Amino acid sequence: MNATIWSLSAIVAVAAVTFLLGYVGSRKANTTPDFLVARRAIPATRNAAAISGEYLSAASFLSVAGLVLKDGVDALWYPVGFTAGYLALLLFVAAPLRRSGAYTLPDFSEARLGSVHVRHVSTFFVVCIGLLYLVPQLQSAGLTLTTITGLDAWLGGLIVTVIVVINVLGGGMRAITLVQAFQYWGKLFAIAAPTFVLFVVFLASPDRGTQPISDDGVVRFPQAEKVTVAEQPVKVRVDEPLTLRVRGTIDGRDANGPVFWGRGVYELKPGTVMEFTAGSPVPVVEGSPTTNRDWTHPQTGGLSELIGTYSLIFATFLGTMGLPHVLVRFYTNPDGKAARRTALHVLYLLGLFYLFPTVLGVLSRLHLPQLLVTGNTDAAVLMLPEAMVPNLGGQILGAVVAAGAFAAFLSTSSGLVVSVAGVVSTDIMPGKVRDFRWATVFTGLVAIALAFVLPRSNASLTVAMSFALAASTFCPLLVLGIWWRGLTWVGAVCGLVVGGGVVISAQVVSVVSTYTGRWAPAFITQPALITVPLAFATMIVVSKATRRRVPPDVNQILLRLHAPDPLGFIRDRDIARFGTAEEKARLADGKRSGADRTR
CATH class of the missing domain: 1.20.1730.10 (Sodium/glucose cotransporter)
Known part of the structure; x- marks a missing residue:
């Protein structure tokens, strides 16, 4: 709390x-x-x-x-x-x-x-x-x-x-x-x-109850854990057999008690609750590495x-x-x-x-x-x-x-x-x-x-x-x-x-x-x-x-895109469309002075 x-x-x-x-x-x-x-x-x-x-x-x-x-x-x-x-x-x-x-x-x-x-x-x-x-x-x-x-x-x-x-x-x-x-x-x-x-x-305390990542084997639970599948079905892969307690649905079948999982893939429905003992191998969601070596x-x-x-x-x-x-x-x-x-x-x-x-x-x-x-x-x-x-x-x-x-x-x-x-x-x-x-x-x-x-x-x-x-x-x-x-x-x-x-x-x-x-x-x-x-x-x-x-003014447009800023070729289109009369006048003056510099 x-x-x-x-x-x-x-x-x-x-x-x-x-x-x-x-x-x-x-x-x-x-x-x-x-x-x-x-x-x-x-x-x-x-x-x-x-x-x-x-x-x-x-x-x-x-x-x-x-x-x-x-x-x-x-x-x-x-x-x-x-x-x-x-x-x-x-x-x-x-x-x-x-x-x-x-x-x-x-x-x-x-x-x-x-x-x-x-x-x-x-x-x-x-x-x-x-x-x-x-x-x-x-x-x-x-x-x-x-x-x-x-x-x-x-x-x-x-x-x-x-x-x-x-x-x-x-x-x-x-x-x-x-x-x-x-x-x-x-x-x-x-x-x-x-x-x-x-x-x-x-x-x-680097080894406090955890499995070293340098261990090439499967991931294991450092302590007993209860895991619940929440919103969406999940497929998990098991590479090392284990026994756990399950309350829910596995591969379309209801389960309520101890379950043995051999090597393979299992589908878990939302709401399924699993209880693992300390040291048990961790079933990993399918598509991800199951061993630290692959990880x-x-x-x-x-x-x-x-x-x-x-x-x-x-x-x-x-x-x-x-x-x-x-x-x-x-x-x-x-x-x-x-x-x-x-x-x-x-x-x-x-x-x-x-x-x-x-x-x-x-x-x-x-x-x-x-x-x-x-x-x-x-x-x-x-x-x-x-x-x-x-x-x-x-x-x-x-x-x-x-x-x-x-x-x-x-x-x-x-x-x-x-x-x-x-x-x-x-x-x-x-x-x-x-x-x-x-x-x-x-x-x-x-x-x-x-x-x-x-x-x-x-x-x-x-x-x-x-x-x-x-x-x-x-x-x-x-x-x-x-x-x-x-x-x-x-x-x-x-x-x-x-x-x-x-x-x-x-x-x-x-x-x-x-x-x-x-x-x-x-x-x-x-x-x-x-x-x-x-x-x-x-x-x-x-x-x-x-x-x-190809636009007829393409050369002029590309010049505006690549010319150095001090030459003043930038045209602010937000001002041209939404600016005040004073801002539009300043923009027009800038365009004229830029044109003069190019002649």
Whole structure:
């Protein structure tokens, strides 16, 4: 009970600070450019902290450690890919994108290709990526609240949705920038401080009732454990025979008493309760390593696992440059140089953060093997402090982690809601402040509805599918649009439809597979290895076949994207569309002076 009070108090404190900072940031937000791009006046260092706070989602705070616990060395590609994606963004996209003067991804596509059709298709995929990324944030919020209080999972998602919508309604991008910058440092403290303390505890007594990871055998329970299958059926693999007590359903048959399990795979229905004795081998959810040797060695699953790893690399390395909620933050920089500097700072901040969940994942392997039975490994970070320090200190550390987790949900959800609402309000509605606020409410309602309907999986897996969709749509659009003058709007539309359509189809098949026995192969659950080259090839081939559709002003547009900032070629399209008469006059004067310099 004390642990619950500590954790709830920390979560309430995070919510209160979020409201306060949102209010401070929204006091001067009253125009459309304020809500969309914060008047393009955010300094590079603050913007980098805001991007990092927004980017470090449930997948980073909870699931990276959970995947390390479950999958071992192979899971390290997630933090590596999440961070390295900013290197590609820094090299190829950040500065030219800011110099385009766009305020959303669809606005960039129309400005570059001169077609409203590509803008409409881009709008569709921005909404898809935003909602697909937003759902695991809300589901993970429910998991966090359930883990620390036992309350229903839907309540956590609803709380996050309400807080985010209220903050975004108050001031859009201008309001959430300060919130996200603060929340990065809050999340860093919330993950780093417990990691340092728990690692010191581990060094003080490394063999305290646990099985060394250096042991190549199967994982074993250090003490007697009772494990309950919660929401979804689970298939577990047993590599060493054991006897346990079961109350529930195994392979469709009811059981209530001692059960012997030989080597093989067993399906457990929700509500099944298992009691294991100390020293019993741990049944591991199917698809994960059952021995410590496989856990510490990469690529032990054969060709299928190798394909999945390369698909993950494609998705995370290339998907970052296509995430709408990340790119919209680069529009808030004053110029292209500041955008490039922002991306460089983000690399430092993310690299520092991802050290800590990796350590927590290894410690969880020692102290929380029961999570391997249900596959509910996202809860490892929340449960580990009390598992290693079962006293008041552990409760306080658990409260700090819970506060950091809620900060992760709030900051990422805020950015996603702003990016989706900005596109909906400017591309489907007239684009006024009132329209942005209605779009914010609509986005929140759709996201929470999807969070209730869709099955919950590891947040990193769902987020990786969002990366795959971004890598298969906006990555080729941006790279080719910025660096190849031969791209046409017909080629762009075809590439978006082919790449994005295949990913969405794979996601539908993956969801059906989740409900019907998880039969989908690796290239379905993570299709980026196929879809990214397919999207690039489609855009190039169709553009060459329709080369007459190349915009007549393509040279002028590319000059604007690549010319150094002091030459003054930047055209801020948010001012051209939504600015005041005085701002539009200044923009027109800048355009004339830029034209004079080119003559």
